[in-house]
Amino acid sequence: MPTPLWGSNGVAFGPDGRLYAAQFLAGQISAVDPATGDVEVVVPMDGPVQSPDDLAFGPDGSMYITDLVPGRVWRRSPQGTYTLVSEQVKVPNGITCVGDRLFVNEMKMDGRLMELFPDGRDPVVLTGGLALGNAMQLGPDGCLYYPHMMTNQVWRIPVDGGVPEVVAEEVHEPVAVRFDRGGTLLVLSRGVAGIVTRIDLHGTGSRSVVTSGVVGLDNAAFDAENRMFVSSFASGGVTEMYPDGRTREIVPGGFDGPYGVTIDLGGTVYAADHYRLASPEDSGEGEGGGESQPGGVTTHGLLHFCHGIAADNGLLHLTSQYGTVQTHDPERGTTRVRATGLDQPLGIAVRTDGTLIIAEAGAGRVLAIDGTDTVTVLAEGLEHPVDVALDAEQRCYVSDDRLGAVLRIDDGRTVPVAEELGAPQGLVVLGAELFTVETAHRRLRAVSLTTGETRVDAEDLAVGPPPGVTRRTEPALFTQGMPGAPRLFAGLAAAPDGSLLLSANGEGTVVRLSRPPAADDAPREDTARNPRAVPPHRTPNTTNSRRSP
Numbered sequence: 001m002p003t004p005l006w007g008s009n010g011v012a013f014g015p016d017g018r019l020y021a022a023q024f025l026a027g028q029i030s031a032v033d034p035a036t037g038d039v040e041v042v043v044p045m046d047g048p049v050q051s052p053d054d055l056a057f058g059p060d061g062s063m064y065i066t067d068l069v070p071g072r073v074w075r076r077s078p079q080g081t082y083t084l085v086s087e088q089v090k091v092p093n094g095i096t097c098v099g100d101r102l103f104v105n106e107m108k109m110d111g112r113l114m115e116l117f118p119d120g121r122d123p124v125v126l127t128g129g130l131a132l133g134n135a136m137q138l139g140p141d142g143c144l145y146y147p148h149m150m151t152n153q154v155w156r157i158p159v160d161g162g163v164p165e166v167v168a169e170e171v172h173e174p175v176a177v178r179f180d181r182g183g184t185l186l187v188l189s190r191g192v193a194g195i196v197t198r199i200d201l202h203g204t205g206s207r208s209v210v211t212s213g214v215v216g217l218d219n220a221a222f223d224a225e226n227r228m229f230v231s232s233f234a235s236g237g238v239t240e241m242y243p244d245g246r247t248r249e250i251v252p253g254g255f256d257g258p259y260g261v262t263i264d265l266g267g268t269v270y271a272a273d274h275y276r277l278a279s280p281e282d283s284g285e286g287e288g289g290g291e292s293q294p295g296g297v298t299t300h301g302l303l304h305f306c307h308g309i310a311a312d313n314g315l316l317h318l319t320s321q322y323g324t325v326q327t328h329d330p331e332r333g334t335t336r337v338r339a340t341g342l343d344q345p346l347g348i349a350v351r352t353d354g355t356l357i358i359a360e361a362g363a364g365r366v367l368a369i370d371g372t373d374t375v376t377v378l379a380e381g382l383e384h385p386v387d388v389a390l391d392a393e394q395r396c397y398v399s400d401d402r403l404g405a406v407l408r409i410d411d412g413r414t415v416p417v418a419e420e421l422g423a424p425q426g427l428v429v430l431g432a433e434l435f436t437v438e439t440a441h442r443r444l445r446a447v448s449l450t451t452g453e454t455r456v457d458a459e460d461l462a463v464g465p466p467p468g469v470t471r472r473t474e475p476a477l478f479t480q481g482m483p484g485a486p487r488l489f490a491g492l493a494a495a496p497d498g499s500l501l502l503s504a505n506g507e508g509t510v511v512r513l514s515r516p517p518a519a520d521d522a523p524r525e526d527t528a529r530n531p532r533a534v535p536p537h538r539t540p541n542t543t544n545s546r547r548s549p
Helices: none
Strands: 011-013 019-023 028-032 039-043 052-057 063-067 072-076 082-086 092-098 101-106 109-116 124-131 143-148 153-158 165-168 174-179 185-189 195-199 207-211 217-222 228-232 238-241 247-251 261-263 269-272 277-280 297-301 308-312 315-319 325-329 334-339 345-350 356-360 365-369 375-379 385-390 396-400 405-410 413-418 424-430 433-438 443-448 454-458 492-494 500-504 509-514 541-545
Touching: 011 052, 011 217, 011 228, 019 052, 019 063, 028 052, 052 092, 063 092, 072 092, 092 143, 101 124, 124 143, 124 153, 143 174, 153 174, 174 217, 185 217, 261 308, 261 492, 261 500, 269 308, 269 315, 308 345, 308 356, 315 345, 334 365, 345 396, 345 424, 356 385, 356 396, 365 385, 396 424, 405 424, 413 433, 413 443, 424 492, 424 500, 433 492
Parallel strands: 345 385, 385 424
Antiparallel strands: 011 019, 019 028, 028 039, 052 063, 063 072, 072 082, 092 101, 101 109, 109 124, 143 153, 153 165, 174 185, 185 195, 195 207, 217 228, 228 238, 238 247, 261 269, 269 277, 277 297, 308 315, 315 325, 325 334, 345 356, 356 365, 365 375, 385 396, 396 405, 405 413, 424 433, 433 443, 443 454, 492 500, 500 509, 509 541
């Protein structure tokens, strides 16, 4: 089933008692009823806010929002009117209200902590030198407490300015600083284990550490009863966390995308999910061999900014839209960099000799990376190539979502295979057929490689922005030299049983497209080396693999 809250970052309780969650990747803000888990979108993704990362409420009920990528801070009035507070903050992230005063910090090296003024006065800089600031809060001593994420420290500074002071060192990967109702300092870790460090800063100074298992903690908020609710940038959702680290799911998490998807020879499905490498759990078939029942999501590691993925002989090859290609060994936990400095590499495939084939979307090229990490150009001059696939003869096909076509590469030339498509992205070759996801039309298109005939095999797929979203301003891919917001990518992969696996990024699931096997189906080629080489299918139906934290 779809996740109601994919990607959750800054959280804060509003005057109505609901917990508001900024969804950076989704580009929206939702309100959660902590009693029921009901979710309502309050700031939609087609509004003026592009990439909300944190939020805070003023005494009059106004919501203040840090819009990270474009570098803006917004005020949303209780009536729903948006006013731009400032465009002078670079990579704005942590935000807090102290009475009717507003403070924001920057998530960058040598970042600043600033006081902003909704009446239009120039910001006042309290301090600089932050090593990536993030979620901050006023302490009981009247100082603002904030993390230096890169140095594992917590700092503080008086709200009226002064000399900043380190108050805690060697804190595990700090991402958020929070005080509970009793004045105890809690520091959240952004790592895999979900560590929270409690510091009795104004008492004995003692520390205690609990491990929650919530991967990629981002932020926390306390209700009037001092119950702690946490968000996760890696898996989304909202979780209540008890003082001993035990948790209770309020809103189930799931995939932040997902982006690329692949399957290895052992049958494990992997999704490249921007902040992590993850798998949808498979709970098996329902009664009578029906649709799979909802499962969860397994996080294999926080491999930041992964988007394209291909499995081959126990290894996973990954691309990042921010310019890198890597090879990851999930058994050993090691990662090897294959290329850097590329222009938005996305889809990836592997030849039988181990050569990687890459769609370099930003440069309009298709690349090859051999075993010595030598990069060569197979084709150039494309509009926006997003995925690649290989047939049994190792011929390369590429989808171009701006050109609206799938092309074959013949000795450096591109030959159209299918044209006038609606933003094709994910690409797979199965025997004598090619399949691609037309993201503009939300459908799966099949193309015969022998006759050129095409047909639609599935419709109403959950890819791209939801239906009804009429305007979506895309945040920049980079901001202030740091990663910004990635582009959506609906990946496609084939399983040995003839089904297709789709990254349903419009709802945060991996979807299986399948049909009952026909009597005349037979493998067209050896499936041992390449799990994409499976019998073709014609009339898939949809079954969802659901995720949870």
